[in-house]
Amino acid sequence: MPKMNIDGERLWSSLMELARIGATPKGGVRRVTLTPADREGRELFARWCREAGLELRVDAIGNMFARRHGIEDGAPPVMMGSHLDTQPNGGKFDGAYGVMAGLEVIRTLNQAGAKTRAPLEVAAWTNEEGSRFVPTLMGSGVFAGVYPLQQILENRDTDGITVKDALDGIGYRGDARPHKVGAYFEAHIEQGPVLEDTKTTIGVVQGALGQRWFDVLVTGQDAHAGPTPMNLRRDALLAAAQLTLEVNRIAGTFPDNARGTVGHLQVKPNSRNVVPGEVRMTVDLRNARDSTLLSMKSELEKTAQAIARERRVSIELKEVVYFPPSEFAPALVERVRAAAQDLGLSHRDIVSGAAHDAVYLCRVAPTAMIFVPCEGGISHNEIESASPADLAAGCNVLLQAVLHTAGTAAP
Amino acid sequence: MPKMNIDGERLWSSLMELARIGATPKGGVRRVTLTPADREGRELFARWCREAGLELRVDAIGNMFARRHGIEDGAPPVMMGSHLDTQPNGGKFDGAYGVMAGLEVIRTLNQAGAKTRAPLEVAAWTNEEGSRFVPTLMGSGVFAGVYPLQQILENRDTDGITVKDALDGIGYRGDARPHKVGAYFEAHIEQGPVLEDTKTTIGVVQGALGQRWFDVLVTGQDAHAGPTPMNLRRDALLAAAQLTLEVNRIAGTFPDNARGTVGHLQVKPNSRNVVPGEVRMTVDLRNARDSTLLSMKSELEKTAQAIARERRVSIELKEVVYFPPSEFAPALVERVRAAAQDLGLSHRDIVSGAAHDAVYLCRVAPTAMIFVPCEGGISHNEIESASPADLAAGCNVLLQAVLHTAGTAAP
Numbered sequence A, B: 001m002p003k004m005n006i007d008g009e010r011l012w013s014s015l016m017e018l019a020r021i022g023a024t025p026k027g028g029v030r031r032v033t034l035t036p037a038d039r040e041g042r043e044l045f046a047r048w049c050r051e052a053g054l055e056l057r058v059d060a061i062g063n064m065f066a067r068r069h070g071i072e073d074g075a076p077p078v079m080m081g082s083h084l085d086t087q088p089n090g091g092k093f094d095g096a097y098g099v100m101a102g103l104e105v106i107r108t109l110n111q112a113g114a115k116t117r118a119p120l121e122v123a124a125w126t127n128e129e130g131s132r133f134v135p136t137l138m139g140s141g142v143f144a145g146v147y148p149l150q151q152i153l154e155n156r157d158t159d160g161i162t163v164k165d166a167l168d169g170i171g172y173r174g175d176a177r178p179h180k181v182g183a184y185f186e187a188h189i190e191q192g193p194v195l196e197d198t199k200t201t202i203g204v205v206q207g208a209l210g211q212r213w214f215d216v217l218v219t220g221q222d223a224h225a226g227p228t229p230m231n232l233r234r235d236a237l238l239a240a241a242q243l244t245l246e247v248n249r250i251a252g253t254f255p256d257n258a259r260g261t262v263g264h265l266q267v268k269p270n271s272r273n274v275v276p277g278e279v280r281m282t283v284d285l286r287n288a289r290d291s292t293l294l295s296m297k298s299e300l301e302k303t304a305q306a307i308a309r310e311r312r313v314s315i316e317l318k319e320v321v322y323f324p325p326s327e328f329a330p331a332l333v334e335r336v337r338a339a340a341q342d343l344g345l346s347h348r349d350i351v352s353g354a355a356h357d358a359v360y361l362c363r364v365a366p367t368a369m370i371f372v373p374c375e376g377g378i379s380h381n382e383i384e385s386a387s388p389a390d391l392a393a394g395c396n397v398l399l400q401a402v403l404h405t406a407g408t409a410a411p
Helices: A008-019 A036-051 A096-112 A138-143 A149-153 A163-170 A236-253 A290-311 A330-342 A357-361 A388-406 B008-019 B036-051 B096-112 B138-143 B149-153 B163-170 B236-253 B290-311 B330-342 B357-361 B388-406
Strands: A055-058 A064-068 A078-083 A120-125 A183-189 A202-208 A210-219 A259-261 A265-268 A278-287 A314-323 A347-352 A367-372 B055-058 B064-068 B078-083 B120-125 B183-189 B202-208 B210-219 B259-261 B265-268 B278-287 B314-323 B347-352 B367-372
Touching (some): A008 A036, A008 A096, A036 A055, A036 A064, A036 A096, A036 A120, A036 A163, A064 A096, A078 A096, A096 A120, A096 A183, A096 A388, A138 A149, A138 A357, A149 A163, A183 A330, A183 A357, A202 A357, A210 A236, A236 A259, A236 A265, A236 A278, A236 A290, A265 B265, A278 A290, A290 A314, A330 A347, A330 A388, A347 A367, B008 B096, B036 B055, B036 B120, B036 B163, B078 B096, B078 B357, B096 B120, B096 B183, B096 B388, B138 B149, B183 B330, B183 B357, B202 B330, B202 B357, B210 B236, B210 B290, B236 B259, B236 B265, B236 B278, B290 B314, B330 B347, B357 B367, B367 B388
Parallel strands (some): A078 A120, A183 A367, B078 B120, B183 B367, B202 B347
Antiparallel strands (some): A055 A064, A064 A120, A202 A367, A210 A314, A259 A278, A265 A278, B055 B064, B064 B120, B202 B367, B210 B278, B265 B278
C-alpha cells in the first residue's frame, strides 16, 4: 500500500465547523456535557460518521462508538478517540482534536480505498471535563469499569438534574454494552508548554502522572495587626505561605517528573489590618512513579508538622484524591515514536501531567497518546490555540500508528 | 483633699447598661456609627451627663462634649474621652470604656464635692471605627483639623447616605465650634496581648506606631498544574508566599516596635489544579519611628523586586495609607506612670499599635493614654472581654492623672 497522508485542510475545517457549536464571542467554545450544545456537537459528529460509512452505537453512559469494518471483523477494534464536551469557557481543540483526528484517519482510508485487518473505531467519551457533573473522565471511567454505571447515572449537577435525565434529555442514553478494545490511541493538544518550549512537533506520551490532592486547614489566631507584637502572633497565613514554598521545594527535589502546586488559598478574616487566624488551601502533588509520589506525600506531612510547631498553629492535611500513575503500552508508544521518526517529525518522550480518557482506557486495553503543541501551553481557556500544521502532523502519526496496529490487507 | 477612689461597680454597671444597646446574641455589641443604636447610646450618655450636672454641647460632626465647670472656668479644659460607636460585630469595651471612665471620674468628683482648677470635659468622638463611613477617627480628625468638615459631611456609606444626612437622621449635627483643649487623656483596652502576657495591669502609652499600607498586585501566568513543569511556571502565589515571609522577616529585623502583616490575599483563578496567575494582597508596616518605618518601606520594595526577578512575575506595590508615628506628651505620660506607681499597680511602657482618637488629639493638645488588659488580646470581636478590677484600676489612674493636670482647689 503506498504511504497515505491525511488531509490537513479537511481536518482543520472539521475542527472549525465543530467549534461553531457553542462558540463564544472571545473565540472559545462552551459545549458543556449533556447540554443542547453537546447534543448538537454529537449530532454533527454522528452525521459525519454516517457519511463516512461508519456504524454508530451509543452505550448507557452516552459514549459514542463509530465503527469501520475490518477484514477480520471479529477482531477487537483499534480505537481512536477523545471527547466532544468542553469546559464552560473552553477552547476549540481540547478533546475535539482527538475525535476529529480519528474521523480524519477514517476519511483518509476511505478515500484511498484501504482496508485494515482489525476493525477501527472512533470513540467520543461522555463528560471528560467534569465541569457539570462529577467525576471527570466519566464516560471512559464507566466504560473501563472504574465507576459503577447505576451510581454514576444518579449523580446530579448543581441544578439537581441527574446524569440519567440529562442523557435522556439529549437522547443519548444508548444500549451498547462495553466491548473489548484491541488498542486505543488518543491524539490531544499537550495543554502544557514543553513541546512549544523545546520546538518539538510530536510528544510521544509515556503515561500520565499520578496525583495526590490534599485539602489543608491552617488554624492560628486572629489578632489586630497593630497591637500584636510579632512574637505573640499565631499567623495562619504566614504558616500557609511557608507551606506553599515547601510544596514548591518538594516538587523541585524529587525525581520522576515531580510537580507540586498550591492553586487555591482562602484567608480568614482576610482584612488588611488583621493577622489571619485561618487559611484553607489545597495541595496538588504529581509524579510519574507511585513510590516517589508516596515519598512526596510523607515529606509534605512531615514539613507541615514542622511548620505548625514553628508557627504555633495547627495544620490539618486531608487527602481527597488519589489517582495512581498510568503507564502506557510500550509497544504502542514505540509505534507512535517510530511513526514520528518515519515522517521526519521532531519528537520527544513526554509524560502527561493531566488525566485524559486514555488513563482509564489503559486499564482495559493497550493504550498510547500523541501530543501536539498548543500555543503558550494554554488550555481550558477561550484563547486555546494550535496550528493547522501541528494538528495535521499529529494526525499523520495517528494514521501510521493505527495502520501498523490494525494491520493492512495483504497486497 | 483626701485620696479619692472611683467606684468600680458603678463603672462596670454603666458599661453593662450601655452594652445592652445594640447587644448581639453572642454577647457583643453592634452599635455602628450614626445608626439608631448609636443614637440610643448617645442619648443614654447624654442623660447620665445631665444627671451628673454636666453641660452638653455637640459639634458639626456630632462629637459630644460634656463639661464640668472649673474654678478657673476660662482655662482650657482637661478632656477625657473615646468613642461610643462599635464595629459591626464589636465588643462591650472598645471605645465605651474611655467614655464611661471619664464619666466615672466626674461622678467620683461630684460625690466627693471636689472642685478642679481647670474645667473637665468628657468627649465622645463620632465614628472612630470607620466601618460604615470612611475615614476612621472621623470625629477626632475633624476636631483636630486633619479632615475638612465640609468634605467629610459628603462622604457616603455603601447605601449612598451622606454623613450629613446620617447626622441629621439621628439629630446629632450640632453647632459647637472646635475649642482649645488643655490636655487629653484616653483610657482604652489594649486590644493586644502584651499586658496580659506580662501580667501587667496598666499600660503607660508612649505614643502610637506609624503606619504604611500597601496594595500589592502580583502578575504571573495561569497554567495547568499537571502539564506545566516547575521550571516553566510563573506562579504568582509562590511569589506572594515569598513576599509574605519577607514582610515577616522585615518586621523581625528592624528595631522600634516594627510590625509587618499580610492580612488580605486573593488568588486568581483560585482553582486547585491551576497554577495561580494573579494574586492581590496587602502589606501593613508599622513602626514607632518615622525614619525606621521609611527604611522598612525601602526594604520591602527592594525585596519585592528581587522576588519578581527570581519568580519571573511582576510585583506592583502601591502605598495607599501613610500615617506618621505619634509621640504623646512626656509630662502627661509621666503623670500616668506616676499615678500607677502611686496606686501600687503593676505597669509598663507600651506603644499603641493601633490608632485611637488620641493620635489626632495629640496634634492639638498634650495627650496621653492609659491601657488596661483585655482577655487574649482580642478586640473587634463579640467575645472582647476585660475584668472589672482592671477597668477600675485604669479609671483610678485616669482620675489621679486628671486631678494632677487640672489642679485641685487650694484647701
